[in-house]
Amino acid sequence: MKSYLPGLLALVFLTGAATAQSTLYATNSGETRFFSETPAENISAVNAKSQAILNTATGELAVRMNMRDFTFPNKLMQEHFNENYMESDKYPTATFRGKVEPAPHYTQKGTYAVTAKGTFTVHGQSQERTLSGQLIVTDGTIELQTNFDVALADHKIEVPKIVFVKIAQVINVKARYVLKPYKK
Amino acid sequence: MAASKYLGLAAGVLFSAAALAQTDLLDELEQQADTAATPVVATFKSTRIINGHSVETVQRHHLDFRISHRFGRLNSGAYELFGLDQASLRLGFEYGLSDKLMIGVGRSNEQKAYDFLAKYRVLTQTTGARQVPVSVALFGSAVIRTQRSFIPGEERTFSEKLTYCGQVLVARKFSERLSLQVTPTYLYRQRPELATDVPALWAVGAGGRMKLSKRVSVNAEYFWTARGSAQVPYYNALAVGVDIETGGHVFQLHFTNSRGMVEKHFIGETTGSWGKGDVHYGFNISRVFSLEKKTKRASASW
Numbered sequence: 077m078k079s080y081l082p083g084l085l086a087l088v089f090l091t092g093a094a095t096a097q098s099t100l101y102a103t104n105s106g107e108t109r110f111f112s113e114t115p116a117e118n119i120s121a122v123n124a125k126s127q128a129i130l131n132t133a134t135g136e137l138a139v140r141m142n143m144r145d146f147t148f149p150n151k152l153m154q155e156h157f158n159e160n161y162m163e164s165d166k167y168p169t170a171t172f173r174g175k176v177e178p179a180p181h182y183t184q185k186g187t188y189a190v191t192a193k194g195t196f197t198v199h200g201q202s203q204e205r206t207l208s209g210q211l212i213v214t215d216g217t218i219e220l221q222t223n224f225d226v227a228l229a230d231h232k233i234e235v236p237k238i239v240f241v242k243i244a245q246v247i248n249v250k251a252r253y254v255l256k257p258y259k260k
Numbered sequence: 261m262a263a264s265k266y267l268g269l270a271a272g273v274l275f276s277a278a279a280l281a282q283t284d285l286l287d288e289l290e291q292q293a294d295t296a297a298t299p300v301v302a303t304f305k306s307t308r309i310i311n312g313h314s315v316e317t318v319q320r321h322h323l324d325f326r327i328s329h330r331f332g333r334l335n336s337g338a339y340e341l342f343g344l345d346q347a348s349l350r351l352g353f354e355y356g357l358s359d360k361l362m363i364g365v366g367r368s369n370e371q372k373a374y375d376f377l378a379k380y381r382v383l384t385q386t387t388g389a390r391q392v393p394v395s396v397a398l399f400g401s402a403v404i405r406t407q408r409s410f411i412p413g414e415e416r417t418f419s420e421k422l423t424y425c426g427q428v429l430v431a432r433k434f435s436e437r438l439s440l441q442v443t444p445t446y447l448y449r450q451r452p453e454l455a456t457d458v459p460a461l462w463a464v465g466a467g468g469r470m471k472l473s474k475r476v477s478v479n480a481e482y483f484w485t486a487r488g489s490a491q492v493p494y495y496n497a498l499a500v501g502v503d504i505e506t507g508g509h510v511f512q513l514h515f516t517n518s519r520g521m522v523e524k525h526f527i528g529e530t531t532g533s534w535g536k537g538d539v540h541y542g543f544n545i546s547r548v549f550s551l552e553k554k555t556k557r558a559s560a561s562w
Contacts, residue, residue: 104292127289138285144298150550151319151359152508155302160474165436173286236475 099133106253116242121146128253139172170198201231297386303433309467310499315397315431318356326352328544335537350521370520377401399427403524420451423524440468462486512544
């Protein structure tokens with residue numbers, strides 16, 4: 077009894093770990109951009125340290141990024157973005173947690189039109205969203221792309237009327253994440 | 261007996277393995293996130309607390325155009341419209357060579373003085389796993405007085421018109437609202453304006469800001485000077501005011517007993533006394549322009 081139990085346990089444990097590993101794809105350097113376009117001023121920023129993780133077995137997807145990692149061409153805007161609009165000390169991250177549908181053939185190279193339905197949280201306010209985009213399977217990587225709009229009012233992001241810089245009420249967001257097999 | 265014990269253990273391991281596979285993906289990302297050190301930004305709204313410099317620098321490839329005014333004394337009465345008839349002015353252009361190093365040039369009508377400055381951020385306060393408690397910047401400036409002497413027959417050589425200033429700025433943002441700074445200062449005049457003054461002057465500044473809202477803060481600043489027994493009609497500089505930020509501009513409105521806006525003047529030659537009502541209303545307007553090439557937007561074609 078005693079002799080084979082540890083072996084059995086190890087086997088069970090390793091199998092569990094192996095299956096968990098082989099289905100996860102992730103990145104720590106995804107790019108998320110946003111654009112605010114008004115007749116008076118166009119503002120754009122990029123976050124090149126976005127994290128994303130996808131479980132290809134279940135279609136579960138999670139995305140996370142630090143608001144402070146968004147860089148602007150104008151540093152004063154970056155400061156205002158963090159200090160005044162996003163309140164990054166209070167709400168340091170933006171996240172998405174959802175499910176990719178329909179399930180593409182992860183073993184077959186190609187570009188698949190997919191949606192991700194789930195919870196999008198920014199500025200501490202969550203919204204149920206269905207984001208549409210593309211999933212591109214290549215050799216060893218899975219690329220996710222999406223393009224969607226965020227209304228400031230949906231996330232209680234306040235822009236005062238008197239500011240000199242004009243900010244759009246609806247912000248366009250584009251994201252591209254190249255995921256690789258996930259190793260702990 | 262032993263078998264059941266092992267069975268329980270096996271069940272436990274199985275369960276935890278299952279839990280591992282089920283681990284919330286967001287938690288997984290959070291564990292992977294780089295939390296080593298998050299820099300603390302916006303300790304102050306501007307590169308000045310009021311008169312004196314703050315630890316903030318103009319960011320890389322950004323230009324800060326500053327217009328600063330100090331009106332006459334409030335106690336000059338209604339005839340002078342409480343000082344508004346007179347104005348001391350400084351115009352400045354200050355530029356960020358990098359995110360840590362800025363240079364600047366300014367011109368004050370006080371003594372027709374030109375000032376040249378550089379400020380370097382040597383340390384940035386951080387939070388996270390690796391914490392740095394304070395931000396530290398080094399400041400250096402040279403000021404040249406170009407106004408001719410009022411004393412008949414007095415001639416000054418070039419170096420006798422110069423004043424040098426060195427400062428170590430140490431600041432901490434204690435909370436979202438409160439930031440405080442200590443500023444050890446060394447001021448050197450080869451030939452002071454008054455013969456009774458000392459060439460080398462040590463001073464310590466203390467200042468801070470308290471945010472009232474996201475865009476408005478109350479600021480205060482005091483410079484204590486170590487003059488010893490020098491017989492001079494100078495006082496320590498004290499200023500209180502508010503900062504109002506509106507997008508690209510910062511407006512600083514304040515009351516101060518100093519007429520000048522460079523270290524030579526407000527640390528070394530403040531002639532007003534708060535006790536006597538020699539208080540000047542004044543303002544600084546700062547407009548920051550980004551000269552960064554706007555290539556980033558075009559590259560986002562996907």
